[in-house]
Amino acid sequence: MGKKSRKSTADVIAKRKARAASAAFVARPFEGLPFEADLVCFKELVPAATATAKLNEENGGTEITFASLLPGGAQAMHRQDGVVFAGMQTPFSSPDPSRDVAAAILKAKDAEPGAIVNATTNPGEGPRLQDILDLDAPFSVTVQEGFDYWIAPGQAEGEEAEQLAEALEQANTRVHPTEKLVSASGAYWTRMGEKVFVRWARTEHEETVVDALARLHAAGENTFGGAGRFLGTFRAHGITVPVWELDAGSQPDDAEEPLAAFAKDFDAALAETTPLSAQERSARAGVASRQLTIR
Template identity: 40%
Template sequence: MAKRTAVKNQSADGVNPRQPCPCGSGKRYKACHGGAGGGADVIVSRPFEGLAAETELIALREFVPSATAKLPLRDAEREVTLASVLPMAAAALIRADGTAFVGLQVQTRSGDLSRDLARAVQWVLSAETGDALPVVGPDDGTNPGRLQDLLDADVNLTPELHTDFAWWMPPDNEPTGDVALSLERANAAILPTERLDAPGVHAAYWVDAGDKAHLRWVRPEPEEQLLAALARLSGRGELDLGEGSRYAGSFRAHGLLVPVWDLDREMHSSEWASPAEGLGKRLQEALTSLDSEPLTEAERRSRDGLRGRQITLR
């Protein structure tokens, strides 16, 4: 009897259909991008590239619990507010007072978060008061463009952070039903978070995780360049923010690296603004020095150690 030829159980793009989808949805690949209508979708690893607001968008998408920011839309007749998360994780909605919101922390089957946001923005620009878009589905071939096509690329975001989700409701309106339940659960899950305000410090957030506090700082530099600069500072003993802090590691999110520091939670968040400014200056100096001073052998070993303390968020 002839031997059977072994067939690898994977799709044409090399993904096992039974494994989690690379888009980060939590579903198996065969039930997500590997399913009918999803196979042609391209996963964009750096969806906000080219926007001045890239680092802030990543922070709002990944770890800032309750925040809003005006979207710098070009040629839009309606003002649209970007939200970290909306009731029941909706993709977009028009509040009862007519305020238009688009959410960042949403479920999606698309491989391009920028395109999803563009579709949500286009929907909200023509929606009626009280309407809600629960989810942006798979690409339907309408070619809505991407967020880069709708925003002023040179304008950054200045998010307003909130201690709860009361802004979900118009002033003097009491939530009811599913919205009230969603609001209660969302408020209970908030980790106290503050955006550090200092010259040269952008997309840097203090987070109180309970047993300790953290600084999460979304950096715009290419990963290898940033790792080399971090390694240089580590070799000099300059990678912390002073007493009560230590470098903990980093994670990747939407194509950029987010270094994380453990902080003494007994100190107020505002007390870390000046140390963060100093660290930012040292980091910039280290980045500049790489052009003329290659890493030493010890610094390369340090870089390899830093690389080993990374995880990836999609």
């Protein structure tokens, strides 16, 4: 076999491997991003929120706005005023949502204002968010009361604006009050009907989180600083999200002080490495039985 044939065969094999890698399931797609917990919450738990981020210099240094939801469940949007949005809540995705969002961002960035990039189950080979974002740039979260960010300031006329306004009105009716808590990273207060919850996305290994919850539970301290009742956990995109129910009259500010105190107890439990006691193992079985996998 000549050099040219060997090179061609190597190229074919490399392409096959690249295609296989792009189709492989990624259990924790946003791992390595400093704002992994918030992205998971945007994708699965927070109804309306935005956060500013930035592409790295290799990809132009453009400012990007991540959003929980875009019109029609789009993956990305180049708004009429030039702002590029990345949507996290889509009707479907490939086995690697990080690659999905990255591909859509790059496509929307280079598109004309007003362009929409729809979700796909096959974005093809290409970079992931971990490859295109400036990981040192701030990720500034703003929880929104609705989806008014879909429409650019001054974009109030024309058939397209009217259609967007109708979709916006319908979407806003489904938003339940939510606030990002400041006393700990990845924690969100929300009111759903007459009930109030705090959902706290944790990026530690799942087994470590469950063990910590078991230790707290066995000691009667899994109570969100005495302000809540532990309900269970969500599994979402490779991380664990414990949930506590708070008093029905609780407001976001009421949760800050208990969260700050409880965070110290939680950190101590996470750092504990001694084997679980019999009582803690029993508590762990109860915690594990209250897990719900979202994705």
